[in-house]
Amino acid sequence: PIHLSTFFDSVLETMSKVAEKKKISLSAEVPEELFIEGDEDKLRQIFMNLLSNAINYTHDGGNVRVIAVNKQKEDGSESVVFTVRDTGMGIPRKDLPRIFERFYRVDKARSRSSGGTGLGLSIVKHLVELHRGVISVESNLGIGTSFLLELPLLQEDEEY
Ligand code: ATP
Numbered sequence: 001p002i003h004l005s006t007f008f009d010s011v012l013e014t015m016s017k018v019a020e021k022k023k024i025s026l027s028a029e030v031p032e033e034l035f036i037e038g039d040e041d042k043l044r045q046i047f048m049n050l051l052s053n054a055i056n057y058t059h060d061g062g063n064v065r066v067i068a069v070n071k072q073k074e075d076g077s078e079s080v081v082f083t084v085r086d087t088g089m090g091i092p093r094k095d096l097p098r099i100f101e102r103f104y105r106v107d108k109a110r111s112r113s114s115g116g117t118g119l120g121l122s123i124v125k126h127l128v129e130l131h132r133g134v135i136s137v138e139s140n141l142g143i144g145t146s147f148l149l150e151l152p153l154l155q156e157d158e159e160y
């Protein structure tokens, strides 16, 4: 099992240099006693992608925050709901349904200034589904974006 609080300390430390360069405050709020079952490298890839997007598409001086909450489901199983929230440029409503597609990027001006490939979120979605999770996005143009992930807490005999 992965200790989420320790995991996010390390993920945030990796991202802190690029956040500092943009004077973006980067923080995580994770319950101290929370553990999750999964492939640590893949979970790291998920959050590094979401956080690098959040930092990339947020202007200098903004905020990026990860929140993790333990959720008890009606059937007795448990999951963790993660929110990766930024105060960035946001995503136009018309683009939201397509951002998890391979190579999809919101506009050419953004693409030129940030130079990615448009693969990040398609990989994130794939890795979330390997963990039997779901991911969704909410965004307000000019205000910010939140990615919501729900991952089951425990899984037996799973290969990720
Ligand atoms: P890379 O392959 O390097 O990740 P990318 O960042 O362009 O390239 P994705 O991570 O798949 O590709 O994101 C797709 C598009 O969605 C981005 O080009 C960007 O326009 C938009 N996007 C993703 N995350 C955010 C965010 N947090 N705020 C605003 N726009 C975002």
Ligand code: MG
Pocket: 049, 052, 053, 116, 120, 121
């Ligand atoms: Mg990206």
